[in-house]
Amino acid sequence: MSQIRKEQKPGLFVPMIDRTKCEGGYHHACADAKCPCVPACPYSVLEIRSLTTADKRLLSLGDRFRAWVHRNRQAYVVKADACTACARCVQECPVPNVIKLRRQTQA
Numbered sequence: 001m002s003q004i005r006k007e008q009k010p011g012l013f014v015p016m017i018d019r020t021k022c023e024g025g026y027h028h029a030c031a032d033a034k035c036p037c038v039p040a041c042p043y044s045v046l047e048i049r050s051l052t053t054a055d056k057r058l059l060s061l062g063d064r065f066r067a068w069v070h071r072n073r074q075a076y077v078v079k080a081d082a083c084t085a086c087a088r089c090v091q092e093c094p095v096p097n098v099i100k101l102r103r104q105t106q107a
C-alpha cells in the first residue's frame with residue numbers, strides 16, 4: 001500500500017530516525033536495496049553517516065552493541081528544511097517504523 005502523501009510546504013515536518021532500528025545498509029533488505037531511503041528522497045534530505053557520539057550515548061548497551069555490529073552506520077537528516085513530508089522515504093524503508101514524520105513546532 002502506498003504511503004506517499006501530498007507534499008507540504010518544506011520545513012513543516014521533519015523525518016525522525018529511530019536509532020534503535022535503523023540498519024544503515026546492514027540488514028539484508030536495507031543492504032540489498034542500498035539504503036533505499038536515501039535515493040527515495042527527491043530533495044536529498046537523508047544521508048548515511050556514522051552514528052554520532054551523542055546519539056550512541058542515548059542508546060542502551062544492547063542497542064549500542066547492535067549498532068556496532070551494524071558498523072555504526074545509520075540514516076541522518078542533513079537537510080531538514082527541505083522535507084516536504086511526501087513519505088517516499090517511509091515507503092521505501094524495508095524495516096517497519098524506522099522513519100516517522102514529525103510536525104515541527106513553531107519557533
Ligand code: SF4
Pocket residue numbers: 017021022023024025030035036037038074075092093094095098099
Ligand atoms: S532508514 Fe530504513 S532504508 Fe534508511 S538506512 Fe535506515 S533501515 Fe535502511
Ligand code: SF4
Pocket residue numbers: 015040041042043044045046082083084085086087088089090101
Ligand atoms: S518525507 Fe519526502 S521529502 Fe521528507 S525526507 Fe522523506 S522522502 Fe524526503
